[in-house]
Amino acid sequence: GESVGLHLPTLSVQEGDNSIINCAYSNSASDYFIWYKQESGKGPQFIIDIRSNMDKRQGQRVTVLLNKTVKHLSLQIAATQPGDSAVYFCAENSGGSNYKLTFGKGTLLTVNP
Amino acid sequence: DTEVTQTPKHLVMGMTNKKSLKCEQHMGHRAMYWYKQKAKKPPELMFVYSYEKLSINESVPSRFSPECPNSSLLNLHLHALQPEDSALYLCASSQEGGGLNSPLHFGNGTRLTVT
Numbered sequence: 001g002e003s004v005g006l007h008l009p010t011l012s013v014q015e016g017d018n019s020i021i022n023c024a025y026s027n028s029a030s031d032y033f034i035w036y037k038q039e040s041g042k043g044p045q046f047i048i049d050i051r052s053n054m055d056k057r058q059g060q061r062v063t064v065l066l067n068k069t070v071k072h073l074s075l076q077i078a079a080t081q082p083g084d085s086a087v088y089f090c091a092e093n094s095g096g097s098n099y100k101l102t103f104g105k106g107t108l109l110t111v112n113p
Numbered sequence: 114d115t116e117v118t119q120t121p122k123h124l125v126m127g128m129t130n131k132k133s134l135k136c137e138q139h140m141g142h143r144a145m146y147w148y149k150q151k152a153k154k155p156p157e158l159m160f161v162y163s164y165e166k167l168s169i170n171e172s173v174p175s176r177f178s179p180e181c182p183n184s185s186l187l188n189l190h191l192h193a194l195q196p197e198d199s200a201l202y203l204c205a206s207s208q209e210g211g212g213l214n215s216p217l218h219f220g221n222g223t224r225l226t227v228t
Contacts (some may be wrong), residue, residue, distance in 0.1 A: 003163075032213060043203050043219035043221045044219045045219070046216045046219075048218070057170075065164075094212070099163065099168060099207075099213045099215065100169065100171075100213065101213055101217060103155035104155060105154075
């Protein structure tokens with residue numbers, strides 16, 4: 001079946017380092033991708049999104065890269081802070097006029113002070 | 114704080130009880146969603162409403178009954194649940210654009226325990 005997956009289930013970094021969280025997707029019809037951050041006891045929080053007509057998008061301390069050739073998505077967090085510790089999910093739509101957003105397995109990011 | 118408000122935050126119910134989860138948003142979004150999330154797993158879609166009409170039911174058991182009374186409110190009625198239904202139930206909303214092309218905004222969920 002088609003799915004969104006992550007290469008690394010856990011990632012531990014030092015405060016101040018840059019973090020890279022990766023995601024592989026298999027549905028070539030997907031044309032919209034979102035990264036979410038979920039802290040313990042909270043709902044997923046929108047971080048950044050990207051459409052398939054782009055290959056890079058930057059936000060505040062975050063950058064999302066999309067490589068459609070190899071169906072790969074990544075989230076880069078600059079100068080990682082302890083408050084960035086959370087589970088990060090990538091999610092994709094499947095294109096077309098449906099509303100189904102499919103989430104990847106998630107990566108637990110731990111930032112060590 | 115989130116702009117999608119869910120109540121209650123926690124709910125414990127027996128298998129014979131009837132309860133309802135409530136969700137409210139005032140962002141003018143016309144698409145609303147229910148997701149279920151088990152511990153250490155990603156959210157899984159249950160239902161989607163578009164313009165107050167049910168547009169997706171992901172083969173959810175009939176013991177879960179959604180309702181969208183108006184464009185700002187979304188309910189999930191629960192009846193005769195099983196212990197395995199214990200999970201975090203998340204509500205979300207998004208702008209309606211003929212498909213999913215804007216981010217979903219999630220509430221902080223209702224932590225449901227079925228005893």
